[in-house]
Amino acid sequence: MLKRDRWLTWIFVTPAVLLVAVLMYYPxxxxxxxxxxxxxxxNPTPKFVGLAVYQKxxxxxxxxxxxxxxxxxxxxxxxxxxxxxxLCALLLNQKLPGQGLMRSLVxxxxxxxxxxxxxxxxxxxxxxxxxxxxxxxxxxxxDQGLAWLADSSTAMAAAVIAxxxxxxxxxxxxxxxxxxxxxxxxxxxxxMDGASATRRLWHVVLPSMKEVIAINxxxxxxxxxxxxxxxxxxxxxxxxxxxxxxxxxIYELGFGQFRFGEAAGYGVVSIVVxxxxxxxxFLTQRGSRRAAA
Amino acid sequence: MTPSRxxxxxxxxxxxxxxxxxxxxxxxxxxVSLKPAAEPFAIPARLWPENPTFENYLTAFRPEFRTYFxxxxxxxxxxxxxxxxLALFAAYSFTRTQMRLLSILMVLVIVAQMFPxxxxxxxxxxxxxxxxxxxxxxxxILAYVTVTLPVAIWMLRGFLARLPVALEEAAAIDGAGPFKxxxxxxxxxxxxxxxxxxxxVLIVTWQEFLFALSFTSTKEMxxxxxxxxxxxxxxxxxxxxxxxxxxxxxxxxIAIFFLLQRQFVAGLTAGAVKG
Numbered sequence: 219m220l221k222r223d224r225w226l227t228w229i230f231v232t233p234a235v236l237l238v239a240v241l242m243y244y245p246x247x248x249x250x251x252x253x254x255x256x257x258x259x260x261n262p263t264p265k266f267v268g269l270a271v272y273q274k275x276x277x278x279x280x281x282x283x284x285x286x287x288x289x290x291x292x293x294x295x296x297x298x299x300x301x302x303x304x305l306c307a308l309l310l311n312q313k314l315p316g317q318g319l320m321r322s323l324v325x326x327x328x329x330x331x332x333x334x335x336x337x338x339x340x341x342x343x344x345x346x347x348x349x350x351x352x353x354x355x356x357x358x359x360x361d362q363g364l365a366w367l368a369d370s371s372t373a374m375a376a377a378v379i380a381x382x383x384x385x386x387x388x389x390x391x392x393x394x395x396x397x398x399x400x401x402x403x404x405x406x407x408x409x410m411d412g413a414s415a416t417r418r419l420w421h422v423v424l425p426s427m428k429e430v431i432a433i434n435x436x437x438x439x440x441x442x443x444x445x446x447x448x449x450x451x452x453x454x455x456x457x458x459x460x461x462x463x464x465x466x467x468i469y470e471l472g473f474g475q476f477r478f479g480e481a482a483g484y485g486v487v488s489i490v491v492x493x494x495x496x497x498x499x500f501l502t503q504r505g506s507r508r509a510a511a
Numbered sequence: 512m513t514p515s516r517x518x519x520x521x522x523x524x525x526x527x528x529x530x531x532x533x534x535x536x537x538x539x540x541x542x543v544s545l546k547p548a549a550e551p552f553a554i555p556a557r558l559w560p561e562n563p564t565f566e567n568y569l570t571a572f573r574p575e576f577r578t579y580f581x582x583x584x585x586x587x588x589x590x591x592x593x594x595x596x597l598a599l600f601a602a603y604s605f606t607r608t609q610m611r612l613l614s615i616l617m618v619l620v621i622v623a624q625m626f627p628x629x630x631x632x633x634x635x636x637x638x639x640x641x642x643x644x645x646x647x648x649x650x651x652i653l654a655y656v657t658v659t660l661p662v663a664i665w666m667l668r669g670f671l672a673r674l675p676v677a678l679e680e681a682a683a684i685d686g687a688g689p690f691k692x693x694x695x696x697x698x699x700x701x702x703x704x705x706x707x708x709x710x711x712v713l714i715v716t717w718q719e720f721l722f723a724l725s726f727t728s729t730k731e732m733x734x735x736x737x738x739x740x741x742x743x744x745x746x747x748x749x750x751x752x753x754x755x756x757x758x759x760x761x762x763x764x765i766a767i768f769f770l771l772q773r774q775f776v777a778g779l780t781a782g783a784v785k786g
Contacts, residue, residue: 223689227604227613234601234660235616241635241657242623248634306529312522320526322772323533329768330537331718333736334757337743338540341750349539383536391776444627447720451740465629465721472633473725485630496625 246489252482262476271483280459280467284484287374288443288463294378295385295442300435302382303389308419310390311397321394328387336451339380343367343452367453370460377461381448385441389434396430397423429506436499440492464488544568544754567755575730576756579738586648586734587716590655594712595705597656598663603697605664606671617664624661628721636725646732654722659712666711666778670704671697707778710771717764735760 253271255264275281310321327335342349343366351363366376400423408418424431446465449455455462455470462470464484472481538558544567546560605617635654636645644650674697682692698705723734733741739760742753768775 223692224608226689227608227610230600230604231613231616234597234664235620237597237653237657238620238623238660241638241653242626242631243619245631245634245638246626248637249630252633309522309525309529314519314522314526316526320530322769323530325768325772325776326533326537326765329714329765330761331736331764333718333720333739334761335536337739337753337757338536340743341543341754342536342539344750347750349535383532387533395776440625444625444629446627446629447718447736450720451743465627468629469632469721469725478633481633485627485633488627489630492626492630496622499625 249482249485249489252478253486254479256479257476264479267479271479275480275483275487280462281484283459284462284464284467287459287461290374291378291381291449291461291463292439292442294375295381295445296435296438298378298382299385299438299442300389300431303386304393304431306386306390307393307397310394324390325387327384330384332384332447333451335384336380336448339376339383339448340367340452343376368457370457373453373457373461377449377452380452381442381445384448385438389438392430392434393427396427400426429502432502433499433506436495436502440495440499443488443491443495464491540754540757543750544758546751548749548751567751568759571752571755571759575738576759578731579733579735580759582648582732583717583735586651586655587713589648589652590659590716591709591712593652593656594659594663595709598660598667598708599698599701599705601660602664602667602671603693606668607676617668621661621665624658624665628658632721632725635722639726645726646728648732650726651723651734654726655716655719658719658722659715662715663708663712666708667701667704670701670778674700703774704778706771706774710767710775711778713767714764 254266254268256267256271257264306324310317310324330338341347343351345351345363345365345368348363348366350366355361355363364372366372404422404426405418408422413421443463444465445463446469449461449463449466450469453461455466464487468481468484468488471477471484542559545563545565547562547564547566601620605613639645639650639653644653678696678700679692682696687695718736719734720736720740723737724740727733727737730738739753739756742756
């Protein structure tokens with residue numbers, strides 16, 4: 219937009235800014251206020267209780283478990299998804315036959331609607347009818363299927379695997395684009411110096427991708443921490459809370475049990491966690507810009 | 512065989528393995544959807560149906576499913592049109608006008624997408640209730656436009672920033688007004704960016720679950736993801752039908768993705784790699 223048309227700027231940005239302010243930032247304040255009141259199914263009129271909700275939440279065994287689960291879930295999904303995603307990007311950057319087709323196919327799990335992916339994996343894990351148990355039984359591992367999602371010792375791992383399958387394509391595509399940006403000259407020079415493929419990867423490719431890798435790690439951390447669909451459809455947080463993370467717990471407390479105050483308390487905690495992650499994201503990005511300049 | 516040949520063979524095998532990891536669940540979904548009602552219960556499970564049939568698709572395509580499908584189409588298409596239009600206007604202003612307040616606003620808008628929807632769902636639900644909008648298309652479209660706007664602005668900003676301002680200046684010297692410049696110069700040049708953004712918004716909206724689950728309460732207003740989730744409860748083990756519905760839901764987005772893939776991946780990675 220040219221200087222003479224500057225008056226249009228505000229008309230153009232207002233609808234977007236207004237929507238985000240009214241439907242995202244204002245409700246965030248609403249969540250904070252909500253957390254200071256107590257409501258329950260029996261007493262639907264909100265009653266001001268100050269920080270009592272937080273006292274109740276922080277003292278509960280549930281909270282400790284949700285924090286533990288959220289950390290396990292987020293760290294496991296993010297690390298596996300990005301490591302696997304990076305290895306796939308390396309593989310798809312090798313100029314092998316069929317590479318073009320593979321680059322399209324790899325995005326398929328990511329395009330598949332989340333609820334469909336979750337239902338599909340629920341079925342894969344089915345104790346009697348699932349493909350996974352069928353394979354294990356025919357391969358000779360016992361003669362009875364395991365109830366992966368109904369057992370609190372395996373449910374989280376099962377959910378993580380499903381989420382990694384759904385999410386790794388995103389990392390692959392981002393890393394593949396970054397790999398193609400690595401200067402061919404630098405790699406050639408390293409080759410001339412007799413550096414092996416592993417050394418080239420470690421000393422030339424990885425350092426030049428440092429920023430993309432860091433930003434992608436933080437971005438996927440944010441998305442995974444917020445991810446509701448997969449766990450809700452697979453397990454609803456069960457069995458015995460073993461897969462409950464912040465988003466599923468908030469939904470269950472709010473819409474399942476009408477304990478709005480507690481749900482909002484969990485909401486505020488997750489907003490604080492996200493605010494820290496977002497700050498980290500911007501610091502990393504600024505750092506990478508400064509390095510580029 | 513030379514070492515480099517074995518090396519390539521190994522890589523090809525790995526690629527094949529990756530292909531299986533990606534496609535096996537899809538293959539299983541299609542296979543089960545084609546199995547006659549009794550066959551999914553065969554133990555051990557058969558990879559491919561003995562007598563493939565479309566009967567699951569016929570049962571899956573029942574009136575409720577058609578309603579869900581229609582709801583999803585209405586909500587998704589409205590969201591795509593509104594989001595892309597508003598995002599284009601906003602991104603254009605954000606990239607063309609340099610002002611401190613404006614860049615702060617832009618950062619605040621883009622950051623908004625990173626906060627969890629679950630953390631704001633109760634206040635939004637109460638707002639919609641107060642405005643008497645629960646269980647309407649409007650409530651869903653409002654929510655979807657808001658949550659997709661930040662990422663749409665982020666993607667379009669990348670495209671717009673690369674268009675040289677000289678073009679606009681030249682047009683202005685020839686006497687073109689701001690709207691003429693926007694619609695006749697900017698819009699056509701941004702087409703790849705618009706397509707990429709529209710596909711992204713469609714993929715996100717088509718599968719949105721949390722808002723639809725909270726805002727819709729009757730069968731008439733459910734969208735596909737929520738309808739599917741209801742199916743699990745109602746038809747617990749009728750997997751053939753469930754998988755047939757899954758295929759029907761996935762086909763539209765997968766088809767659009769394959770048609771517009773090149774532009775889509777370019778748009779996605781331009782934003783993500785450039786930051």
